[in-house]
Amino acid sequence: MKRRYISSCLILILVVFSQNIYSQEDSTSCASKKRLQISGLPVVAYDADMGFQYGLVGNLFLVDSTVVSPEYKHALKIEWSRYTKGSGVNQVFYDSNT
Numbered sequence: 001m002k003r004r005y006i007s008s009c010l011i012l013i014l015v016v017f018s019q020n021i022y023s024q025e026d027s028t029s030c031a032s033k034k035r036l037q038i039s040g041l042p043v044v045a046y047d048a049d050m051g052f053q054y055g056l057v058g059n060l061f062l063v064d065s066t067v068v069s070p071e072y073k074h075a076l077k078i079e080w081s082r083y084t085k086g087s088g089v090n091q092v093f094y095d096s097n098t
Contacts, residue, residue, distance in 0.1 A: 037061040055081025
């Protein structure tokens with residue numbers, strides 16, 4: 001029963017974080033259309049020294065969609081994962097081209 005609960009939670013988290021969320025578009029202004037893209041994946045791995053690894057990795061992108069091949073204005077990567085033998089990773093990475 002516990003395995004079924006954990007696998008259901010992982011699938012739910014994967015589905016929620018893989019959706020794209022778009023910001024509200026202003027129909028009166030056509031100069032700048034920005035949207036927010038959100039994605040994420042679960043972290044699952046095994047290392048003989050550190051044990052089983054579990055966690056989440058997520059990405060946020062603010063994209064200007066007025067150009068033909070849109071480039072992101074701001075990007076944020078968040079990683080949180082733990083090993084069963086006690087260590088873990090907490091990481092936040094921000095990047096901007098402006």
